[in-house]
Amino acid sequence: MTITGPVVLDAMGGDHGPAETVAGAVEARRAHGVPIILVGAEAQLSRELRRHEAEGEIAVVPAPHAVPMSERGAAAAALTGSSLAVGCDLVHQGVGGSFVSAGSTGAVVTCAVRGIGRAAGVLRPALAVALPSLRGGATVLVDAGATADPSPTMMAQFARLGIGYARSVLGRPDPIVGLLSIGSEPGKGNRLTCQAEELLTGLPLPFTGNIEGHEVLSGRADVIVTDGFTGNVVLKTIEGCVRTVLTMAAREGAAAPERLAGVARRYAPETHGGATLLGLRGTVVIAHGSSRATTIARACAVAHALAGTAPGTEAATS
Amino acid sequence: MTITGPVVLDAMGGDHGPAETVAGAVEARRAHGVPIILVGAEAQLSRELRRHEAEGEIAVVPAPHAVPMSERGAAAAALTGSSLAVGCDLVHQGVGGSFVSAGSTGAVVTCAVRGIGRAAGVLRPALAVALPSLRGGATVLVDAGATADPSPTMMAQFARLGIGYARSVLGRPDPIVGLLSIGSEPGKGNRLTCQAEELLTGLPLPFTGNIEGHEVLSGRADVIVTDGFTGNVVLKTIEGCVRTVLTMAAREGAAAPERLAGVARRYAPETHGGATLLGLRGTVVIAHGSSRATTIARACAVAHALAGTAPGTEAATS
Structure with a gap:
C-alpha cells in the first residue's frame, strides 16, 4: 500500500465550471475521503468553497487562465498559468499524486504530456476506458482518443498499457488482448x-487476434487495442447507441424509462469515473466535459486509487 | 418508371448456402414479385428449386466455383466461373438488372468492381447502410466497409454517392451531409x-461539418461520411451494442425480451435489407452473411427497386 499525494483537480475544466467541480471536490473529500487540491481562479474557488463551508478542508492553488473547452484550448493550454498547466506541474513536482480534469481531451493530453511527461520508453499516451461487457466484467478500450494517428509500434505499446490497466485496475491477472x-x-x-496486427502477433503477448465491432461489448477480449480516432468514435457511438436504444424502447412502451435507467447508468460517464490517460509518469483521469459534481467526485476517487497502483508506469516498463 | 432486368442472386454466398438463398429467391419471386436468376452449382440449385416446386419460375445460370466466406475468398473470387464472377458478368452484359450476394463483403466488392465496373469518374466504390435514427427517419452511413483506406478525394465522392442514395432510396430531397x-x-x-473536411468544406454540398459518434443515430445528418474501416467498425459496434443493451435490459427484468424485440428488429439486417454498393455501373446489394431466406428475399426486393433508380450512376454523375 503506497501513500499517495492529494488529487489535483482542474477546477476550471468542464462544461459547468467551478460550481460543479468545487462541489465535486467537496463530495470526493467528504464521501470518499480523498484529499484534494483545487487549481483555478482563486477568488471564484474560495467563494464556491465558502458556499460548502469547506474552506479549511480543501487547498486552492491559483491559476489565472482557464483553458477553453474548444480545440483551440489545446494550444492555449500551453500558456503558463492555465489551470491545466499549473495542475500538471503540481503532479510533476510530487505535490499531487494524480490529476483530474473535465476539460477538453486534446488540451488535457497536450498539457499532461508536456507537464507530467511520458513514462520511460512510451512514444505516445493512450486513453483507457473500461466498458461493461455482456459477460459481466469490463473490457478496456485503448486508445479511446489520445492519439488520433498512431504508428503500428505505438499501437503495440497501447496493448501493453492496456494490459497494465486491466491487471492493476480491473484485477484481471491474465488479460487477453484483441485488435x-x-x-x-x-x-x-x-x-x-494490418501492420499493428503483424507486430502484435510477433510479441510475447496474450493476443487473440482481430476483434470486430460487434464483439467490443461481448467480453471476448479484456483489452481492445485501436487507434485513438477509431477508439473515440467507437466510445461515443456506444454512448449514443445506448441512449437511442433505450429511448426507442421507452417510446414503444416496451418498458418504463425508469426501469431502463439501470442499463443506461452502466454506460454513463458517472459509472466508469472517466477515462484514464496511460503512459505518463503520473496518473491522469479525464472526466466527461458534461460531468456534474458526483461524476467529478468519482473521477477523483478513481484517480486516487489508481495513483497507488500507478498503471501507466508499470505498464510502460513491463 | 424504368423496367429493369431480373435480380441476379449469388446462390452460393452466405453462411447457410443454397438451402437459404434458393428459399429466399422463391420468397422474393412469390411474395414480392421480383424476377430472379440464380447463379451457382447447377445440380444443387435445381434440387433446391424442386423442393419448392419452383423449377419453372426461376432460371439457373451455372457457376462451378463457390467463393469461400474467408478473406482469401476475395482472391478466389477473381476465378472465372465463381458464382460472384458469373453473376456480376450477367449484370455487366445487361441480362440482369442488379446483383445480390450474402458473400464476404471483400469478395463481392472485388468482383463487382472487376465485373460490373465503376461508374464514370468514381475512384472507389462505397457501401451505404441506412440506419434508423432517433428522429424517425434513416441516416445513410457511407462508406460502411468497401474501401478501408480511401484518400480524402474518395471520401468527398462518398458524400456525393451518399446524397444520391438518400435522394433516390430514402426520398430525402435535400440531404444534409456530416463527416x-x-x-x-x-x-x-x-x-x-481533417483533409476530407477541408475538401468537403470547399465543395458546393450541404455539408454541416463534423459529426461525433454519439450523433450517428441522432438524425443530425442524413448522410454520414467516413472511411470504410471506421464505417464498418461503427456499423458492427451498433449491431453489438443494440444486442448487448437489450440483453442487459431483459436480464435486469426491465422488460420482457419479446417486448424489446421491436427495437432489436429495427437494427437487424432483415430490416434494412442489406448494404448497397454505390459507385458502380449497376446496383449491387450485399446481404449479411448470416442471412436466412426472408432477409435474402428482402435484399432482392431492395435491389430490384434500386435498379430502377440507379443511385450509383446518378450520384456519380451529379
Whole structure:
C-alpha cells in the first residue's frame, strides 16, 4: 500500500465550471475521503468553497487562465498559468499524486504530456476506458482518443498499457488482448491495423487476434487495442447507441424509462469515473466535459486509487 | 418508371448456402414479385428449386466455383466461373438488372468492381447502410466497409454517392451531409478526416461539418461520411451494442425480451435489407452473411427497386 499525494483537480475544466467541480471536490473529500487540491481562479474557488463551508478542508492553488473547452484550448493550454498547466506541474513536482480534469481531451493530453511527461520508453499516451461487457466484467478500450494517428509500434505499446490497466485496475491477472478491425482473420483491416496486427502477433503477448465491432461489448477480449480516432468514435457511438436504444424502447412502451435507467447508468460517464490517460509518469483521469459534481467526485476517487497502483508506469516498463 | 432486368442472386454466398438463398429467391419471386436468376452449382440449385416446386419460375445460370466466406475468398473470387464472377458478368452484359450476394463483403466488392465496373469518374466504390435514427427517419452511413483506406478525394465522392442514395432510396430531397470525426469543430480528427473536411468544406454540398459518434443515430445528418474501416467498425459496434443493451435490459427484468424485440428488429439486417454498393455501373446489394431466406428475399426486393433508380450512376454523375 503506497501513500499517495492529494488529487489535483482542474477546477476550471468542464462544461459547468467551478460550481460543479468545487462541489465535486467537496463530495470526493467528504464521501470518499480523498484529499484534494483545487487549481483555478482563486477568488471564484474560495467563494464556491465558502458556499460548502469547506474552506479549511480543501487547498486552492491559483491559476489565472482557464483553458477553453474548444480545440483551440489545446494550444492555449500551453500558456503558463492555465489551470491545466499549473495542475500538471503540481503532479510533476510530487505535490499531487494524480490529476483530474473535465476539460477538453486534446488540451488535457497536450498539457499532461508536456507537464507530467511520458513514462520511460512510451512514444505516445493512450486513453483507457473500461466498458461493461455482456459477460459481466469490463473490457478496456485503448486508445479511446489520445492519439488520433498512431504508428503500428505505438499501437503495440497501447496493448501493453492496456494490459497494465486491466491487471492493476480491473484485477484481471491474465488479460487477453484483441485488435479492433473489420474482419476476424489476419490481414483484414486498413493498412495501419494490418501492420499493428503483424507486430502484435510477433510479441510475447496474450493476443487473440482481430476483434470486430460487434464483439467490443461481448467480453471476448479484456483489452481492445485501436487507434485513438477509431477508439473515440467507437466510445461515443456506444454512448449514443445506448441512449437511442433505450429511448426507442421507452417510446414503444416496451418498458418504463425508469426501469431502463439501470442499463443506461452502466454506460454513463458517472459509472466508469472517466477515462484514464496511460503512459505518463503520473496518473491522469479525464472526466466527461458534461460531468456534474458526483461524476467529478468519482473521477477523483478513481484517480486516487489508481495513483497507488500507478498503471501507466508499470505498464510502460513491463 | 424504368423496367429493369431480373435480380441476379449469388446462390452460393452466405453462411447457410443454397438451402437459404434458393428459399429466399422463391420468397422474393412469390411474395414480392421480383424476377430472379440464380447463379451457382447447377445440380444443387435445381434440387433446391424442386423442393419448392419452383423449377419453372426461376432460371439457373451455372457457376462451378463457390467463393469461400474467408478473406482469401476475395482472391478466389477473381476465378472465372465463381458464382460472384458469373453473376456480376450477367449484370455487366445487361441480362440482369442488379446483383445480390450474402458473400464476404471483400469478395463481392472485388468482383463487382472487376465485373460490373465503376461508374464514370468514381475512384472507389462505397457501401451505404441506412440506419434508423432517433428522429424517425434513416441516416445513410457511407462508406460502411468497401474501401478501408480511401484518400480524402474518395471520401468527398462518398458524400456525393451518399446524397444520391438518400435522394433516390430514402426520398430525402435535400440531404444534409456530416463527416464522422472525434470533435465537432473543424480541424478535429485524424489526418485523413481533417483533409476530407477541408475538401468537403470547399465543395458546393450541404455539408454541416463534423459529426461525433454519439450523433450517428441522432438524425443530425442524413448522410454520414467516413472511411470504410471506421464505417464498418461503427456499423458492427451498433449491431453489438443494440444486442448487448437489450440483453442487459431483459436480464435486469426491465422488460420482457419479446417486448424489446421491436427495437432489436429495427437494427437487424432483415430490416434494412442489406448494404448497397454505390459507385458502380449497376446496383449491387450485399446481404449479411448470416442471412436466412426472408432477409435474402428482402435484399432482392431492395435491389430490384434500386435498379430502377440507379443511385450509383446518378450520384456519380451529379
